[in-house]
Amino acid sequence: MSPQQNSDVDESAEAFTSPTVIDQPVKGPDDAAESQATLSAEIESIETQYKQDVAGGKKPETQPRLDYRPYRSSILRHPTKDPRHTDPETIELFSPAFGHRDIGTLESDLTIQADGEPIGERIRVTGRVLDGEGRPVRGQLVEIWQANSAGRYIHKRDQHPAPIDPNFTGVGRTLTGDDGSYSFTTIKPGPYPWKNHHNAWRPAHIHFSLFGSEFTQRMITQMYFPGDPLFALDPIYQSITDQKARDRLVATYDHNITEHEFLMGYNWDIVLTGANRTWMEEEDDD
Amino acid sequence: MTETTPTTDLTPTPGQTVGPFYGYAMPYEHDNELVPPGSARAVQLTGTVYDGAGERVPDAILEIWQPDENGEVPRKTGSLLRNGFTFTGFGRAAVDPEGEFSFSTVNPGPTEAGKAPFISLVIFARGLLNRLFTRIYLPEDTEALAADPLLSSLDEDERARLVATRGADGSLHFDIRLQGEEETPFLRFPSHED
Ligand SMILES: [Fe+2]
Numbered sequence: 001m002s003p004q005q006n007s008d009v010d011e012s013a014e015a016f017t018s019p020t021v022i023d024q025p026v027k028g029p030d031d032a033a034e035s036q037a038t039l040s041a042e043i044e045s046i047e048t049q050y051k052q053d054v055a056g057g058k059k060p061e062t063q064p065r066l067d068y069r070p071y072r073s074s075i076l077r078h079p080t081k082d083p084r085h086t087d088p089e090t091i092e093l094f095s096p097a098f099g100h101r102d103i104g105t106l107e108s109d110l111t112i113q114a115d116g117e118p119i120g121e122r123i124r125v126t127g128r129v130l131d132g133e134g135r136p137v138r139g140q141l142v143e144i145w146q147a148n149s150a151g152r153y154i155h156k157r158d159q160h161p162a163p164i165d166p167n168f169t170g171v172g173r174t175l176t177g178d179d180g181s182y183s184f185t186t187i188k189p190g191p192y193p194w195k196n197h198h199n200a201w202r203p204a205h206i207h208f209s210l211f212g213s214e215f216t217q218r219m220i221t222q223m224y225f226p227g228d229p230l231f232a233l234d235p236i237y238q239s240i241t242d243q244k245a246r247d248r249l250v251a252t253y254d255h256n257i258t259e260h261e262f263l264m265g266y267n268w269d270i271v272l273t274g275a276n277r278t279w280m281e282e283e284d285d286d
Numbered sequence: 287m288t289e290t291t292p293t294t295d296l297t298p299t300p301g302q303t304v305g306p307f308y309g310y311a312m313p314y315e316h317d318n319e320l321v322p323p324g325s326a327r328a329v330q331l332t333g334t335v336y337d338g339a340g341e342r343v344p345d346a347i348l349e350i351w352q353p354d355e356n357g358e359v360p361r362k363t364g365s366l367l368r369n370g371f372t373f374t375g376f377g378r379a380a381v382d383p384e385g386e387f388s389f390s391t392v393n394p395g396p397t398e399a400g401k402a403p404f405i406s407l408v409i410f411a412r413g414l415l416n417r418l419f420t421r422i423y424l425p426e427d428t429e430a431l432a433a434d435p436l437l438s439s440l441d442e443d444e445r446a447r448l449v450a451t452r453g454a455d456g457s458l459h460f461d462i463r464l465q466g467e468e469e470t471p472f473l474r475f476p477s478h479e480d
Contacts, residue, residue: 073413099363274477
């Protein structure tokens, strides 16, 4: 990995930069002004309104809201104007091509990147990347990153006082197969605290970065684990207002993926926006 | 390997913020160098990302995707492990602590005669709950710019925000404003409709 270039910011900056702090006396960074109860009340009122709107005939939402106040960092970082409806031009109908020369075959196993074994619950996360018509996205790049089993990222600005695991970087890459499948062997990440509000904790998650066959399908998301008690409390997960849509980010425990005396298995399929026009065309054969 | 759980729900999977901790995972060596900096064909593309208060955003990561000088869409692999010769058309740049980014690339050509050449751009950031798409148009071909379907749907101010400025040294400059009076026009493609 190259040295990261944007290391001077972490979640702790949020307590200072959030405009909501203006409403209250500014306190120290470890004395976050707002309680979970305040945040949960906001989350709930947005949810209630959304349910009323849907009951009243509004189309269910499928993506997160960009303007979602409970996630304080979004307040100054969401566009306020409607996006311009645009037909994709030639370049946008294609996607960068990645090949086996780009990544090593071992990069999809995050448990073998060091001399020793990382600590934690060994898991496999596997599934398929599909377009909106259910066709496989073949030979495309999938990147992941995650905290270790104690909820700590290798990122040097992660100040969470949980142990770093010398045998775990939490970074993986792979190419999808002809059936759109991907598979990562890793360690189940732990939940971790952040500075959105007092006693804020992120549910355990793995960050996923995905390419389709068109650049318009480019996306980054987070995969969660079933039954996490932090779902109701987390403004990032809740920024998706529709429960069915949220569920699409939660992997399924699958005993058929679980391996005898070795690891626990999860299945998670990813559907990219729209159909990919170019899927019949052969990619570079390497 | 996933036959046991066939996907029948083809609703697109929701996006989520890239978060603050992509810095040790997404950047890679020469990620922002589509061509080696300083090489004969190299053009520097720079800019700054701002939030709605006009503050620089120090934790955004951008990707560009573009045709070569002749308007050819690259189909070559090797973006992650650059050999210094193959133009793959893809680059990635995390902004620095001042919110500034820099790419070394080439001027894209028109993909069809008469089309306004542009670079496709996608933006991720902490605090940004889903990616944003936009375009960086080259300033030179004013006739093609005037005829461009997207640009002609915008008012003059908005149009100007999608056209890069050219420096005396041939470099391109393009700032991104996530919110506010000068907000960058962001794009929604038909495939993004729910
Ligand atoms: Fe995270």
